[in-house]
Amino acid sequence: MAVLRFVPHDPAWSPTCRPATTAELADVEYYTRVGTAGKRVGYARGAPQAVDLPEAGWSVISYWGEWDDGEVELTAAVRGGGATSGLGTAWAGSHTHGGKAFADGPEAMRAARECLGGA
Numbered sequence: 001m002a003v004l005r006f007v008p009h010d011p012a013w014s015p016t017c018r019p020a021t022t023a024e025l026a027d028v029e030y031y032t033r034v035g036t037a038g039k040r041v042g043y044a045r046g047a048p049q050a051v052d053l054p055e056a057g058w059s060v061i062s063y064w065g066e067w068d069d070g071e072v073e074l075t076a077a078v079r080g081g082g083a084t085s086g087l088g089t090a091w092a093g094s095h096t097h098g099g100k101a102f103a104d105g106p107e108a109m110r111a112a113r114e115c116l117g118g119a
Contacts, residue, residue: 004094009103010054015111020048020061027084028061028077035086042066049115051108053080058098060087060105062112074116076109 020028028048029041041048041063048063058080065075076087081098093105102108 004101007102013054015051017049017115020050031084038068046116051112060108060112062116
């Protein structure tokens, strides 16, 4: 059983939206295509946005997920530690592949979703 390393809240940090980088886009597109069959990143409603977590190299990326049947949902992923994990619509702040739990993760996800006009 792997134990997650807790990353404490950084009182100096505040979430700031930015466009997702080329590498973040590639990871989210790959994760969405491979991890959720019948779904893709939907750019028509807005390009993916990101919020950097206080720890360097970690970010939350929000994007519109578009299903083959036309349904669209606002979703997110966390990226860092060499992997990208989908978050869906709620997140407690952990990253299973990166082995970390972020105190600021839920706030980063909320901010990233708001960047695209969602809550």
